[in-house]
Amino acid sequence: MISFIVLLGPPGAGKGTQAKLISDKLGVPHISTGDILREAVRNDSPLGRQAKAIMDRGELVPDQLLVDIIVERLSRADCANGFLLDGYPRNISQSQTLEKVCAEHAIWDKVRALEITVPDEEIVDRLKNRRSCPSCGAVYNVVSNPPKRAETCDSCSAKLQLRDDDREETVRQRLNVYHERTEPVVGYFAERDKHIVVKGEGSPEDIFAAIMEKLR
Numbered sequence: 001m002i003s004f005i006v007l008l009g010p011p012g013a014g015k016g017t018q019a020k021l022i023s024d025k026l027g028v029p030h031i032s033t034g035d036i037l038r039e040a041v042r043n044d045s046p047l048g049r050q051a052k053a054i055m056d057r058g059e060l061v062p063d064q065l066l067v068d069i070i071v072e073r074l075s076r077a078d079c080a081n082g083f084l085l086d087g088y089p090r091n092i093s094q095s096q097t098l099e100k101v102c103a104e105h106a107i108w109d110k111v112r113a114l115e116i117t118v119p120d121e122e123i124v125d126r127l128k129n130r131r132s133c134p135s136c137g138a139v140y141n142v143v144s145n146p147p148k149r150a151e152t153c154d155s156c157s158a159k160l161q162l163r164d165d166d167r168e169e170t171v172r173q174r175l176n177v178y179h180e181r182t183e184p185v186v187g188y189f190a191e192r193d194k195h196i197v198v199k200g201e202g203s204p205e206d207i208f209a210a211i212m213e214k215l216r
């Protein structure tokens with residue numbers, strides 16, 4: 001069973017749901033760069049302080065800081081039997097760094113990139129039906145997972161919002177950025193015979209079953 005996984009997929013592909021299912025099933029940590037950054041900031045670690053200062057200035061966290069954070073995270077004991085990397089690598093240079101770190105830990109042979117693909121039109125359709133709770137962060141879908149009362153959060157009764165991020169023109173923009181950025185990374189893994197593709201269509205259970213089949 002493949003358990004060293006780099007998860008790739010466009011926004012709205014259901015990556016978060018699958019990441020949780022995979023990491024529970026395989027018993028490997030789900031390593032999301034976004035979560036690590038937020039955790040580092042919360043814990044006020046040296047890296048966290050650096051990251052916070054940069055984000056407070058409204059700037060993007062630079063490559064090198066992200067690399068430091070990932071290298072530190074992958075070196076922890078809970079990654080010895082596998083990991084699920086989410087949000088990294090985002091370019092060729094980060095892919096090379098990942099290869100180097102994994103080679104140092106003698107696990108590069110086992111690493112695979114798992115790409116969940118969904119047609120752009122389908123993503124646009126899904127995200128425009130998504131509603132988020134501004135108060136507790138719960139996420140709904142007016143078609144596939146509607147709240148009990150229209151436009152109202154089940155847990156905290158706040159009025160649900162269509163996030164700016166989920167508006168059609170923003171989604172198309174995000175998809176363009178995603179394709180531009182991810183295709184080279186996909187190529188990097190494909191050239192090394194490390195690319196696995198699963199179609200992100202159907203129920204979450206169906207997609208998960210297809211993923212497990214491919215990881216065998």
Ligand SMILES: [Zn+2]
Binds near residue numbers: 135136138
């Ligand atoms: Zn809520």
